[in-house]
Amino acid sequence: MLDWLYFIENPGDERVIKNMEKNEGLREAKEKLEVMSDDEYMQRIAEWREKAIRDEKELLNTGYHKGMKEGMKQGEKEKRKEIQRIAKKLKEENMTLEQISKITELTIEEIEKL
Numbered sequence: 001m002l003d004w005l006y007f008i009e010n011p012g013d014e015r016v017i018k019n020m021e022k023n024e025g026l027r028e029a030k031e032k033l034e035v036m037s038d039d040e041y042m043q044r045i046a047e048w049r050e051k052a053i054r055d056e057k058e059l060l061n062t063g064y065h066k067g068m069k070e071g072m073k074q075g076e077k078e079k080r081k082e083i084q085r086i087a088k089k090l091k092e093e094n095m096t097l098e099q100i101s102k103i104t105e106l107t108i109e110e111i112e113k114l
Helices: 004-009 014-019 024-038 040-090 096-105 107-111
Strands: none
Touching: 004 040, 024 040, 040 096, 040 107
16 A cells, blocks of 8 residues: 555655556556657646636535525525524513614614514
């Protein structure tokens, strides 16, 4: 496993070259890498693949942040409705507008409209 990690990090490393004698899979991977590196078409495909992966990550990241923002906005609306519901109940229990305002942090004008 360590040999493969070295290969991924630096395929031309001395340790990788030395271990290719014992590890046929490593040797085959190195040969395929050399063929791909020499082939301009394969390089272009590799670049396109990398770009597609970056684009997909960016798209997912953007969607994630947009979803979080919308979720937070919806959460704030629901919280506000709940605070207003509580303020309305307190008002029905004849608590003073000032006390309700202090507890709920709603303005007196907002409470009066409930």
